[in-house]
Amino acid sequence: MSLIFALAGNQNSGKTTLFNKLTGSNQHVGNFPGVTIEKKEGIIKNHKEALLVDLPGIYSLSPYTMEEVVTRDFILKEKPDLIINIIDATNIERNLYLTLQLMELSIPMVIALNMMDEVIASGNSVDVIKLSNNLGIPVVPISASKNQGISELMDVIMKTAYEKRQPRKLDFCTGEVHKAIHSISHLIEDQAKKVAYPLRFAATKLVEGDEITIKELNISENQLHIINHVVEDMENALGTDKEAALADMRYSYIEKICAEAVVKHQETLEQIRSEKVDKILTHKYFGIPIFFGIMFLIFWITFGAVGAPLQEIFEEGIAVITELVSSLIIDAGVSEVIHSLVIDGIFAGVGSVLSFLPLIVILFFFLSLLEDSGYMARVAFVMDKALRKIGLSGRSFVPMLIGFGCSVPAIMATRTLSSERDRKMTIVLTPFMSCSAKLPIYGMITMAFFPNNAAIIMITLYFIGILVAILSGLLLKSTVFKGNPVPFVMELPAYRIPSATSVVMHMYDKAMDFVKKAFTIIFIASIAIWFLQSFDWSFNLVDDSAKSVLASIGSLIAPIFKPLGFNDWRASTALITGLTAKEAVVSTLTVLTGAVSDVELSLILNGIFTPLSSYAFLVFTLLYMPCIAAFAATKRELGSFKYAIITAVYQTVTAYIVALVVYQIGTIII
Amino acid sequence: MTLDMIKPGNGGIIKSVGGEGILRRRLLDMGLTPKTRVEVRKVAPMGDPIELFLRSYVLTIRRDEAAKIVMEEVTNK
Incomplete structure (x- = not known):
């Protein structure tokens, strides 16, 4: 690979669409080092020598958010050969704000002026040549979604990259700001050169009082003193502070450029249409019901109408394959242990998780539609106030709702949250939403203890979550x-209108992500659980699962649950197997009690639990760490095994405390 | 008068932007700089946040944040 290009731009500028158009299916998704911010890379179509890195969608290079820091670090440290700056032509002023900051980095740059079709269709225009001349950077009008101007863009990119043509030195600052940047430039010139920092960028950042730059350049106390003095003089002369002064300076320059190059008679047709659509979708009274209606529809299709039958077909397919492999192994005459390992361990474990694949694909089909259409931002707008008190924003609402269906896609869906902090917090909280796999457990217990109040019991569980x-x-x-x-x-x-390619690629990414999890972490976990279930401590195969290692671990930890009202090895063992998938709690309890009918199971359960302790058991099942598949998703999205473990411990301890409180208070009342 | 006090359908020109740190910087970065014309489009169903129109795009901010933006030349119907 000889060339590295970085794709930078605002959110909603069509960055992902352009990335997909430029790289096709040649993509690799990972994380930026040390953070959970997605880093997509791809080889550019017909240019095998060029690697394109998709940087996070940002509005500025002020180092306040992780996304901005990551972008800055990547450009300053990896020094890409060229920056492709994508700009939304319908909203050119705000988009150019980032452009002016990127230009200071002294790296060859090309502007892809996206959504030009919308500008023209609305009777507005942008004088591309004038814009290009004023900025000193090549500007190529494109429409990424309609595939217009892409090859022209690539031609200009390759030409600019080979010529190593840097943005023309800019003088967008005037008067006092210019004076300040100029004198600081002189002061730090040697240091900037030493750490290979672009001088102009360093000086501007020092005016802004940027901590990272002060550290990277090793600015001395003495220099800092001078810098502060220069900045103070500037602030006094302008009658405003440094941050407002710089923002104002950039926007004033942009306004000047736009006055010359942009003709705007009216809002674009898309903007006018959006305003009309929003009259309904974010309506004072209809906005919230419509949102819940849409979510209900998605749930109904995903977990009911379409998803459930698909999942059944999938399960049958897996069963057929399992049967086939099983008979092959038996025919081959391999030992029974191997047969059990492959069939009862791997196939059962991986198979049960894989059967969720149709749900994941369908759910992410809808989520892509919500995201790409622009509706997700409206959800945040409508629901923000509800989540603010717990320190989250409206955007976290959707993953949390999906959590009622399944924690795995819910955790995967946090990827769209723009703040890393919100993302992490949502990942920790989402599993508290009662997922659909827990319903069979509720069903079993309510049948045995609360046959006449099943619905009320279940509703209280959802509310406790x-x-x-x-x-x-x-x-x-x-x-x-x-x-x-x-x-x-x-x-x-x-x-x-979302592009079909983007939606399909998103679904494909999530599906592959899920399949990969099934064959790595879940594969290993399945083998481990099988091993514990099938052997005793002296590594002899057991025929009675009551004698297995798992059962003895169950017995060992059973007393821990005594304060919660149940001290039975079968209950604690079921909680362990419930980690593979929550439904397994039901099957394990059935197997370990040896019950042959629902009635018998209910009777035996009445020996293990009292009604109160059965409720405490349900509360614990509701809240303790999610299944392995969700744990794997947590690990992936938090980007750290350690934090995933901490999260699981936190959830389990929370479950214990809440169940304890429920049981102890219940004992007093009853 | 501050931005949060402007009724939907009305607008004005920004006089100054208060607040501090990341919040203030974000407001400035998004184009809420002095002398910019802003229109308040609507209020979210639960009364917060509010929807603004400026520099030919739509932005939403919370009332607390809007209260830090001082306005002038406000047109109120």
Whole structure:
């Protein structure tokens, strides 16, 4: 690979669409080092020598958010050969704000002026040549979604990269700001050269009082003193502070350029249409019901109408393959242990998780539609107030709702949250939402203990989940996630028809992600659980699962649950197997009790639990660490095994405490 | 008068932006700089946040944040 290009731009500028157009299916998704911010890379189509890196969608290079820091670090340290700056032509002023900052980095740059079709269709225009001349950077008008101007863009990119043509030196600052940047430039010239920092960028950042730059350049006390003095003089002369002064300077320059190059008679047709659509979708009274209606529809299709039959077909397919492999092994005459390992361990474990694949694909089909159409931003707008008190913004609402279906896609869906802090907090809280796999457990217990009040019992469980998430949010907000939440200052992009390619690629990515998990972490976990279930301590195969290692571990930890009202090895063993998938709690209890009918199971359960302790058991099942598949998703999204473990421990301890409180208070009342 | 006090359908010109740190910087970065014309489009169903129109795009911010933006030349119907 000889060339590295970076794709930078605002959110909602069509960055992902352009990335997909330029790289096709040649993509690799990973994380930026040390953070959970997605880093997509791809080889550019027909240019095998060029690697394109998709940087996070940002509005500025001020180092306040992780996304901005990552972008800055990547450009300053990896020094890409060229920056492709994508700009939304319908919203050119705000998009150019980032451009002016990128230009200071002294790296060859090309502007892809996206959505030009919309500008022209609305009777507006942008004088591309004038814009290009004024900025000193090549500008190519494109429409990424309609595939217009892409090859022209690539030609200009390759030419600029080979010529190593840097942005023309800019003089967008005037008067006092110029004076300040100029004198600081002189002061730090040698240091900037030493650490290969672009001088102009370093000087501007020092005017802004940027801590990272002060450290990277090794600015001395003495220099800092001079810099502060220069900045103070500037502030006094302008009658404003440094941050406002710089922002104002950039925007004033942009306004000047736009006055010359942009003709705008009216808002674009898409903007006018969006305003009309929003009259309904974010309506004072209809907005919230419509949102819940849409979510209900998605749930119904995913977990009911379409998803459930698909899942059944999938399960049958897996069963057929399992049967086939099983008979092959038996025919081959391999030992029974191997047969059991492959069939009862691997196939059962991986198979049960894989059967969720149709749900994941369908759910992410809808989520892509919500995201790409621009509706997700409206959800944040409509629901923000509800989540603010627990330190989250409206955007976290969707993953949390999905959590009622399945924690795995819910955790995967946190990827779209723009703030890392919100993302992490949502990942920790989402599993408290009662997922659909827990329903069979509720069903079993209510049948045995509360046959006449099943619905009420289940509803209280859902509410306990929500309540614990709220309290947990309050706790986390004031401890682990203390500090400033990213302010809720969010663009509401114009509604657009999602592109089929983007939606399909998104579904494919998530499906592959899930399959990979099934064959790695879940594969290993399945073998481990099988081993514990099938052997005793002296590594002899057991025929009675009551004698297995798992059962003895179950017995060992059973007393821990005594304060919760149940001290039975079968209950604790079921909680362990429930980690593979929550439904396994039901099957394990059935197997270990040896019950042959529902009635018999109910009778035996009455020997293990009292009604109160059965409820405590349900509360614990509701809240303790999610299944292995969700744990794997947590690990992936948090980007750290350690934090995933801490999260699981936190959830389990929370479950224990809440179940304890429920049981102890219950004992007093009853 | 501050931005949060402007009724939907009305607008004005920004006089100054208060607040501090990341919040203030974010407001400035998004184009809420002095002398910029802003229109308040609507209020979210639960009364917060609010929807703004400026520099030919739509932005949403919370009332607390809007209260830090001082306005002038406000047109109120």
